[in-house]
Amino acid sequence: MDWDIHAFLKAKRDGQSHRPGEIRAFVQRLVAHQIPDYQTAAWLMAAFLQGLGQEELLELTLAMATAGTERNEPPLFAGTLDKHSTGGVGDSVTLLFLPICAASGMRIVKLSGRGLGFTGGTLDKLDAIPGFRTDLGLRELHAIADQVGCAQGGQSAELAPADKILYALRDATETVEHPALIASSVMSKKLAAGAESLVLDVKWGRGAFMTDREAARELARRMVEIGTGAGRRVAALLTDMNQPLSHAVGNALEVRAALDELRSGCQGRLGRVAVALAEEAAQLMGAAQTDVGEAVRSGAAFRKALEWIEAQGGRIDPHTPTYGLPVAAVQRPVYADEEGYVVGFDTRGIGEVARRLGAGRLSVEDVIHPAVGIELHVEIGSPVRSDAPWATVHAQNAASAEEAAAVLATSLELSESPPHPSALPPLVERP
């Protein structure tokens, strides 16, 4: 088609919708390195401020899912489920969701990225399990899913090359936090991965990338819109990330907490979110008669987790409290100066403390220390006494434990009375 970057920029600058084919032409040239970065950056800022309509967003996402690959359309694996979380502090839902779905008779192959900044990544968490292989190819992952029902692999950089280019520029130009642009980035990778059904866990709150509930709602709506437009089955839930979702933040600690939660029947916040998402998945997959709750209560989901981890090479000892996972050199309890009830956490701050302990990375070169992190012994509403630790720091040495404890002291918000349940947002809701 007759395409010109100047007319393209001018149209979005002036708030017009791009005509069909124009966004695809842009993305194809982008992947062919025919568009200078400054023109792409100008378009991103214009799109951020002027918005993208439904048709434009679908075209952008489909183009990103295929441009630079050998396909014209993204692949489609019938009967396969995928899940995506927008990420947050202590978000280890995937570690529960996979075995719960598999134990309920669904088939799921999930690809994840690594963590960056204050949130961890599923691959980093699984890497904390001795022997666990996250470097399997798609063929091996599907073979494991055929046998166990679920498999978890890493996301190849070449899955959606246009997204890689756009994301790097968005990061440099303050155009990351836009529902349409986030939606196209996430969905381009999910479409490229090929699952027929997709469950979205859209997090909001103080420990999520999106702190605003309405922005998260908009993001959820737009992701569902794209997925449905691309012919996939998609459901989304909004989940509350104002406090760490797990009682642990850190890789081995989160694996341990996830296994504990599965073993004890998913009564905690983490388990309830995983079960709610698995129930959405069962509906999407047309497995309405599947009893997700029964798979959890009967212990089948916990046994499936052990089976899955073993199938991917991981070595877990279910007969010790630490499951044989690595343990940090130093455990340092953290006490509150005052007593009261927990009314809030600086959740993002807690994520940053964990990262500084070595649980995450600021740049892709940073090395992860699997055993470090923070255990939380309270949640919002819990009483806090000055003679019982509300958290435990797991550190490589005493100095970094002290530093972490000092920052954590400022992360806990107490009040004389507990918050009324009606004042708290729902843990899970529809967008």
Place this chain on the structure above:
Amino acid sequence: MDWDIHAFLKAKRDGQSHRPGEIRAFVQRLVAHQIPDYQTAAWLMAAFLQGLGQEELLELTLAMATAGTERNEPPLFAGTLDKHSTGGVGDSVTLLFLPICAASGMRIVKLSGRGLGFTGGTLDKLDAIPGFRTDLGLRELHAIADQVGCAQGGQSAELAPADKILYALRDATETVEHPALIASSVMSKKLAAGAESLVLDVKWGRGAFMTDREAARELARRMVEIGTGAGRRVAALLTDMNQPLSHAVGNALEVRAALDELRSGCQGRLGRVAVALAEEAAQLMGAAQTDVGEAVRSGAAFRKALEWIEAQGGRIDPHTPTYGLPVAAVQRPVYADEEGYVVGFDTRGIGEVARRLGAGRLSVEDVIHPAVGIELHVEIGSPVRSDAPWATVHAQNAASAEEAAAVLATSLELSESPPHPSALPPLVERP
């Protein structure tokens, strides 16, 4: 100051005003090549869409006028006048304005750029005069102005280096046509040139960069706002550029038409615009008793033009109709197919025809042919007969003359009756 490009981009993206000092910090880093182009491009698009307030615009312009030079503040030459036109087809006002002001007792040193696209540049026009030197330094120009009252030089690329960087990126990212950004670009160069008083000729219409009258009004308002904020005396007039301002388009032809207009007392559109601007200048300079009209009527302005041209090395023969200027090889009259009254011109199209004849350039490497161009024998309201040419093409050869005549045939708009004067916009008005 504590400055961060991410916070800077985020602020403008979110429609906030930059705090004092932030824009200056940006421009200083820009000139030091510390800001990647894609971040500058994102800021330009955000500023284009979110706008710049009065304080921000003044800071941007002053920073552009000084960043990368050895000054902290722009220079200020007391008692010196400058003029700027936003440019248009057949806009040779400067060639009249300089000698009119000088003959009225004012002192003016003007720096101009070269033409690009459908408009010509003053330097290209003066280069058509045999021997005329446009390559004089500021010291030589001021010496000539001391003696004659006026001087015209070229604009050094280093006058406002930040503008050069920003302009190139604006051109590539469709962020040129914004009143605030245009105003800061123009005014940064004018402030850097140092005149105490400045008259702005803001053109609008079919032969100007700004076709929209209200956008031109906004541009004028913002340029005056900046100049006044920077402590200069500034006045602006809006002038109608719906038809070519001169009866000629092309370098030597425009010099000839300008001298004819001065000699005959400035009764035409070109002369009236020049006189109106000179009267504004006299007011600004506090020379209220100066009789600009008398300087024109008495012939003093015409004699001053000859004196000025001679002072800059130019050789003019006032005793021949062509003033000794170069004459093109081919003159080709253009007739209308029908008869009627002129109600409009494709003014920009006429500028493009002149450029293709060799009167202007598309890229900076193009060579100018001084003698080529178009003479117009009619203006809006004139009767057109099929047996009298309405234009004459001056070309290097018959082929290019034919091509030009063919395009010109589509550039004239006729009607059975002349337009009523009240339906025409004012030639000159206050913004």
